[in-house]
Amino acid sequence: xxxxxxxxxxxxxxxxxxxxxxxxxxxxxxxxxxxxxxxxxxxxxxxxxxxxxxxxxxxxxxxxxxxxxxxxxxxxxxxxxxxxxxxxxxxxxxxxxxxxxxxxxxxxxxxxxxxxxxxxxxxxxxxxxxxxxxxxxxxxxxxxxxxxxxxxxxxxxxxxxxxxxxxxxxxxxxxxxxxxxxxxxxxxxxxxxxxxxxxxxxxxxxxxxxxxxxxxxxxxxxxxxxxxxxxxxxxxxxxxxxxxxxxxxxxxxxxxxxxxxxxxxxxxxxxxxxxxxxxxxxxxxxxxxxxxxxxxxxxxxxxxxxxxxxxxxxxxxxxxxxxxxxxxxxxxxxxxxxxxxxxxxxxxxxxxxxxxxxxxxxxxxxxxxxxxxxxxxxxxxxxxxxxxxxxxxxxxxxxxxxxxxxxxxxxxxxxxxxxxxxxxxxxxxx
Amino acid sequence: xxxxxxxxxxxxxxxxxxxxxxxxxxxxxxxxxxxxxxxxxxxxxxxxxxxxxxxxxxxxxxxxxxxxxxxxxxxxxxxxxxxxxxxxxxxxxxxxxxxxxxxxxxxxxxxxxxxxxxxxxxxxxxxxxxxxxxxxxxxxxxxxxxxxxxxxxxxxxxxxxxxxxxxxxxxxxxxxxxxxxxxxxxxxxxxxxxxxxxxxxxxxxxxxxxxxxxxxx
Amino acid sequence: xxxxxxxxxxxxxxxxxxxxxxxxxxxxxxxxxxxxxxxxxxxxxxxxxxxxxxxxxxxxxxxxxxxxxxxxxxxxxxxxxxxxxxxxxxxxxxxxxxxxxxxxxxxxxxxxxxxxxxxxxxxxxxxxxxxxxxxxxxxxxxxxxxxxxxxxxxxxxxxxxxxxxxxxxxxxxxxxxxxxxxxxxxxxxxxxxxxxxxxxxxxxxxxxxxxxxxxx
Numbered sequence: 027x028x029x030x031x032x033x034x035x036x037x038x039x040x041x042x043x044x045x046x047x048x049x050x051x052x053x054x055x056x057x058x059x060x061x062x063x064x065x066x067x068x069x070x071x072x073x074x075x076x077x078x079x080x081x082x083x084x085x086x087x088x089x090x091x092x093x094x095x096x097x098x099x100x101x102x103x104x105x106x107x108x109x110x111x112x113x114x115x116x117x118x119x120x121x122x123x124x125x126x127x128x129x130x131x132x133x134x135x136x137x138x139x140x141x142x143x144x145x146x147x148x149x150x151x152x153x154x155x156x157x158x159x160x161x162x163x164x165x166x167x168x169x170x171x172x173x174x175x176x177x178x179x180x181x182x183x184x185x186x187x188x189x190x191x192x193x194x195x196x197x198x199x200x201x202x203x204x205x206x207x208x209x210x211x212x213x214x215x216x217x218x219x220x221x222x223x224x225x226x227x228x229x230x231x232x233x234x235x236x237x238x239x240x241x242x243x244x245x246x247x248x249x250x251x252x253x254x255x256x257x258x259x260x261x262x263x264x265x266x267x268x269x270x271x272x273x274x275x276x277x278x279x280x281x282x283x284x285x286x287x288x289x290x291x292x293x294x295x296x297x298x299x300x301x302x303x304x305x306x307x308x309x310x311x312x313x314x315x316x317x318x319x320x321x322x323x324x325x326x327x328x329x330x331x332x333x334x335x336x337x338x339x340x341x342x343x344x345x346x347x348x349x350x351x352x353x354x355x356x357x358x359x360x361x362x363x364x365x366x367x368x369x370x371x372x373x374x375x376x377x378x379x380x381x382x383x384x385x386x387x388x389x390x391x392x393x394x395x396x397x398x399x400x401x402x403x404x405x406x407x408x409x410x411x412x413x414x415x416x417x418x419x420x421x422x423x424x425x426x427x428x429x430x431x432x433x434x435x436x437x438x439x440x441x442x443x444x445x446x447x448x449x450x451x452x453x454x455x456x
Numbered sequence: 457x458x459x460x461x462x463x464x465x466x467x468x469x470x471x472x473x474x475x476x477x478x479x480x481x482x483x484x485x486x487x488x489x490x491x492x493x494x495x496x497x498x499x500x501x502x503x504x505x506x507x508x509x510x511x512x513x514x515x516x517x518x519x520x521x522x523x524x525x526x527x528x529x530x531x532x533x534x535x536x537x538x539x540x541x542x543x544x545x546x547x548x549x550x551x552x553x554x555x556x557x558x559x560x561x562x563x564x565x566x567x568x569x570x571x572x573x574x575x576x577x578x579x580x581x582x583x584x585x586x587x588x589x590x591x592x593x594x595x596x597x598x599x600x601x602x603x604x605x606x607x608x609x610x611x612x613x614x615x616x617x618x619x620x621x622x623x624x625x626x627x628x629x630x631x632x633x634x635x636x637x638x639x640x641x642x643x644x645x646x647x648x649x650x651x652x653x654x655x656x657x658x659x660x661x662x663x664x665x666x667x668x669x670x671x672x673x
Numbered sequence: 674x675x676x677x678x679x680x681x682x683x684x685x686x687x688x689x690x691x692x693x694x695x696x697x698x699x700x701x702x703x704x705x706x707x708x709x710x711x712x713x714x715x716x717x718x719x720x721x722x723x724x725x726x727x728x729x730x731x732x733x734x735x736x737x738x739x740x741x742x743x744x745x746x747x748x749x750x751x752x753x754x755x756x757x758x759x760x761x762x763x764x765x766x767x768x769x770x771x772x773x774x775x776x777x778x779x780x781x782x783x784x785x786x787x788x789x790x791x792x793x794x795x796x797x798x799x800x801x802x803x804x805x806x807x808x809x810x811x812x813x814x815x816x817x818x819x820x821x822x823x824x825x826x827x828x829x830x831x832x833x834x835x836x837x838x839x840x841x842x843x844x845x846x847x848x849x850x851x852x853x854x855x856x857x858x859x860x861x862x863x864x865x866x867x868x869x870x871x872x873x874x875x876x877x878x879x880x881x882x883x884x885x886x887x888x889x
Contacts, residue, residue, distance in 0.1 A: 083802065086794035104580050105530055107559040112532055112577055132799035133577040134533055137610040139784075140809055144609070153606070156572075159534035222544035240534060240631050305722055305773025318721070323743065324750070390694055390741055390750055392723060403726050403739060418724040426776050452533050455574075455799060576801055603830055609815045611808055612800065616830065626830075 090128050096120050100437070104133045108211050108441050111451025115428075119437060127432045127440075129425055134455035142415040146381055147173050147247055150415060155241035158419060158453035160203060163189075163196040163232075164395035165453075166245035168402040168417070171326060171391035173247040176384040176406045184372040185249035186327040191365045192232060192244065193393075194358040198270075199225040200396040201309075201351040201358075204448045205276050208348060211441040212289055217279055220272040231261040248376035262366075270359065277352060290344040294431050294443035297342060304430065305423040308398025310447055313350040314342035320394040332364050344446040351396075351448075381410050397421050397448055419456065421449035515649075521565070521591065522648040524553040525641075528564035530584060532571025535598040538631040539570045547634035552641060561587040566644070567621075570631075572600040572607060573614040585621045593653045595644060596623045597637060599630045606630060622654035694741075694750040704738065704755035705765040711742060711751070712770055719744040719751055722767075725777035727785045732812045736762055736787055757787060766791040784809035 082088040093099060102115040112133035118126040138157060142150045154169055155162045167189060174180060181189070199221075206221025229239045234257040236244040244251055280286050296306065301314040311318055317336040321329040337353045339346035386408045392401035398420025407413040424447045431443060531539055543549045543557065558564040561584045573581060585594070596617050599605030604615035617623060624647055627640035647653050699707055711719045719742035728737045736757040741750050757764055766789040767774045778789040779798040786807040789795055796802060806813055 080802070083796050084794050087796065104577060105584060107529055111536070111571075132797075132801070133574060133580075134572060135574055135576065135612050135799035136572055136607045137612050137808060137815075138607075140813075140815060141607065141610055144815060156534050156606070159537060218540075219544050222541055223546060226541060226544075226546045239633060240538060302720060303772050305771060307721075323745075388696075388752075390724075390752065392741075392750070399723060401724050401741070403724060403741070405728060414726075414728045416724075416726040416728075418726070422776055422780075423773050426773055430772075611813075611815065618830075 086128075090116065090118065090126055093118065094120075097125060102440070108444065110207070110444065110449055111454075113425075113449070113451055113454070115440065117432075117437065117440065122436050124432050124435055124437060124440060127429045129428055131422075131425075131451075131455055134451050136456065138456050139415055139417065142412060144411060146410050147384075147412060150412060151245055151247070152243050154417065155243065156452055157417065157456060158395065158397065158400070158421065158450045159240065160200045160450050161196050161396050162240065162242050163192045163244065164393060164400055165417075166242075167193055168391050168393045168400050169404070169415070170245045170247055171393065172389045172402040172404040173384075173412075175389035175391060176387055176404060177247060177378065177382060178384070179248055179376050179378065181249045181327070181376060182373050183328070183370045184253075185374045185376075187365055187369045188250050188254060188374060189245065190328050190332070191254075191362060191369075192235075192242075192250075194361045194365070195228050195232060197358045197396045198355055198362075199228045201355040202273050202276070204351055204396075204445070205273075205280065205348065207448070208290075208344075208442065208445040209280060209286070211445040212286070212438075214279075214286075217276045220276045220279075224270070224272040227261075227265050231258055231265065234258045234261060246375055246378075247382075248378040249374050251375070253374045266359075266362070270355075273352075273355065281349070281352070287345060289439070289442055290348060290446070291341075293344045293435065293439055294446060295341070295343045296427060296431065300427075300430065301342070304427050306398070306427055307420050307423070308394065308396070309350045309354060310347055310398065310424055310427075312337060313339045313346040315340050320392050320399055324392060326391070326393060328365070328368075331368070332361055334361055344442055347446040347448075354396075383408055383410055395420060397450065397453070398424060417456065419453040421447075421451075421453045425449055425454060518649045518651060522645040525565045525593070525644070525648070526556050526558050526563065527554055527566045527568050528561055528584065528588065529557040529559050530567055530569060530581070532569070532573065532577065533600070535570035535600070535631045538634060539568060539597065539637065542634040542637045547638065549638070549641070552638075552645070554641065561585075562589060564588055565591065566593050566595060568595045568597050569601045569617045569623075570597040572598075572605070573617050573620070574612050575614060576612070578614050578620050581617075582620050591648075591653070591655050593624045593644060593648065593655065594621055595625045595627060595640060597627045597629075597640070598632060599628055602626045602628055624653045694752050695747075696752040696754065698754040698756065701738070701755045701757040701764045704740075704753070705767050705770070707753065708740065708742075708767055708770055711753070716746070717744065718746055722771045722774060723750065725767075725774055725781070727781040727787055727809070729785060729809065729811045732810075733759070735759055736785060738764060738781065738787065740767075762787040764789055768792055783807070786810065 082091050091099070097118055097120045100117045100119050102117060104112040104114050114130035114133065116128040116130065117124050136156075138153050142153050145153060150173075151166050151169055154165045157165050170181075170189075202224045203218075203221045206218035209215075209217035232242055232244075233239045235252055235254055236242040237252075238244075296304075296310065296314045298315050301311050301316060306314075307318065315338050317338050319336045320326075321334075322336055334357055337350065337357060339350050384406045386406055388403070388405050390401060390403045392399055394400075399418070400420055401418045403414070403416040403418070404412050405414040427447060428444065432440060435443065531537075541547065543555065549555060554566075561567075565588075567585055567588060569581070585592075594617075596602050600607060600613070601617040601623075604610075604613055607613040608615065614620060625640050625644045627637055629636050632640070697707075708722075711717050721743040722740065723743050724739075724741040726739045726741075728739060730737065736759055738755045738757060740753040740755070742753065743750060755764065762785070764787060766778060768778065768789075768791070775792065775794060776798060778792050779795060781787050782789065782795050783797040783799050784807060797804060800808070
């Protein structure tokens with residue numbers, strides 16, 4: 027698409043060989059001559075499939091599949107060591123420099139929106155859990171808010187504070203895992219272990235109130251399902267007093283690390299205008315300098331009463347997104363402290379009948395998930411099931427950044443940039 | 457020549473009238489091997505090795521295989537996070553020898569299918585399974601891979617991974633706790649030691665013709 | 674909110690309703706122009722596209738494409754509903770305004786079949802490229818119960834007659850009230866002269882437990 031030359035000072039220019047030189051070098055090295063095989067021919071027992079085996083359907087595909095001299099299509103298939111899930115990247119490379127990129131999704135599409143149309147409002151809250159499975163509480167928070175608007179009720183204040191508490195805990199471990207995955211994709215194995223230690227502590231805490239380690243079925247329309255109990259409070263106190271030891275260890279390993287900085291700074295820079303154009307939200311947007319946070323823009327539940335400010339970074343590169351998430355993690359810790367101080371007493375669930383038939387209407391609710399703006403648009407037709415349940419997942423929209431951002435970088439930077447965007451395939455593919 | 461007949465230096469070769477060399481016939485082995493009948497056993501068969509009677513060496517081999525099962529990194533969705541959580545410090549899979557999650561199927565022993573299998577992903581996953589060299593085992597982790605799970609009525613979810621590949625151990629849960637996955641893996645180790653898995657009876661259909669998108673055609 | 678509806682009333686003829694969010698309904702052809710006005714007008718200044726969704730109102734009714742916009746100056750979300758006819762589901766694209774709408778439009782095309790003219794990359798996002806249906810339409814029905822579908826029972830775990838319960842014989846009899854011991858193989862269950870065994874579930878007759886789990 028845009029830059030086909032490598033960035034200055036990073037690697038030397040690719041060697042251009044003409045046919046005679048290449049043949050001479052190949053014979054000297056003992057490598058077989060390059061054989062151009064037509065589609066349908068057989069080579070070494072493998073049947074060659076044309077790339078692709080159907081004509082390109084759109085302009086963009088035509089542009090992508092037109093391979094120039096010296097370029098190659100490399101497939102980073104649905105199974106690859108990066109831990110983001112099943113996503114396929116088609117890279118067009120010219121000797122290690124990426125010139126174009128296509129993202130193929132749908133390997134985890136489970137049809138959740140369609141399933142929710144046949145489920146009652148309470149069941150919908152169980153279906154949305156495995157979407158963005160690293161932030162299940164956020165996945166449930168937005169539908170709960172949207173359905174409360176449809177019902178015309180509001181959750182009691184204690185329920186709102188408990189919601190904010192678990193949501194911030196979820197944000198803490200999700201950002202901690204992002205740090206781990208970023209390092210893992212670049213080859214460092216220790217930070218992910220720290221990330222999972224942190225996650226295990228928090229998730230056992232959440233399991234003591236919701237019963238589940240991961241896909242917490244905790245939110246109900248009108249509140250939360252169970253109140254906090256002693257075990258939860260004691261685990262919370264223990265964890266808090268340790269002051270995020272594993273996150274600090276992680277930081278000590280990565281933030282001042284020369285190799286990490288060399289691989290992440292000035293890499294994958296999203297400018298302010300680009301970020302707004304492409305619909306990027308959340309820490310990715312704030313790392314590019316746009317101070318947009320849904321908790322401040324449209325405050326929901328108790329965030330209007332809590333004190334926090336919107337953090338931004340200016341650089342917009344991978345390192346800035348990493349620092350942004352660390353800062354938000356620490357901010358979430360402060361928020362948790364405020365919530366624990368201010369939590370009122372009272373019921374945790376509003377009185378709502380089991381199968382409810384709200385009046386026909388439409389509702390839209392947006393929350394700030396660790397990946398960005400997560401919103402739900404629900405339409406009710408008066409029956410027990412929502413008529414249309416639409417979720418807008420931030421990871422899907424953030425992935426559109428990739429074809430714009432990637433040309434000019436090396437293949438190895440691809441994984442770093444993708445890890446910094448922090449997509450979760452369950453949310454991307456719904 | 458007549459010279460050789462009367463030459464006293466030449467020794468006489470045994471004539472055909474002497475007793476023939478006794479060639480042992482297979483009928484005696486029939487009675488000896490009757491209790492085993494490995495070629496007729498559903499999980500048996502000769503695979504090019506003379507493994508007629510399990511020996512102590514086989515026992516040691518099975519023990520080696522069981523205690524260093526290398527999983528393939530095939531985490532599809534939420535169960536993958538719990539699999540990673542099982543592999544990391546708090547619940548350690550390394551004590552079972554399963555720390556190296558190989559990225560390449562050629563180097564892996566176990567395919568732990570962790571996460572929902574969709575129809576689009578079924579092709580690549582079957583291809584991965586067929587690329588894995590034998591002996592190989594498959595663990596279906598989570599309810600999505602056991603039977604479709606919470607996505608039972610979905611239009612794009614394969615209702616259980618055993619519709620596309622043979623499964624040795626099912627670990628239910630959504631997602632299964634790390635302790636549950638470890639229990640399942642310990643049962644897999646018992647299977648490996650007793651040679652009770654599917655890898656002897658599974659018929660390999662050969663390399664599949666997949667289209668550009670990786671779908672099974 | 675009132676301010677906003679007044680300001681927009683001087684644009685092309687529209688209908689509007691009022692909630693926590695402000696809603697505007699326009700015909701589909703004018704969607705791109707309306708959104709351009711909303712984004713570029715300095716007083717409206719809706720710089721962020723939060724969501725673009727498609728709704729199917731029934732097998733004989735219209736489609737609707739719903740955009741949600743955000744602006745710093747206005748306290749409410751703005752919802753723009755563009756109606757599209759079902760017979761000719763085409764709409765101009767908004768990728769020239771926000772390139773982030775590309776995936777939204779691809780998803781709407783994939784799930785509902787709404788074609789966005791001018792989108793350079795309108796192909797299926799989630800389903801395979803040769804998939805022929807549009808899943809989120811109202812005439813695409815999910816099976817009511819998987820046990821009724823033709824693929825029920827393919828999985829041996831869904832067929833209780835294939836379960837080998839002899840492995841659990843060490844745990845004790847299944848029904849502590851029954852006198853007979855646990856059968857050694859499945860055939861003994863059917864031919865029990867004393868009639869002490871509980872009645873086997875009639876799986877062979879096509880009735881599964883799922884068919885009795887709720888009133889039909």
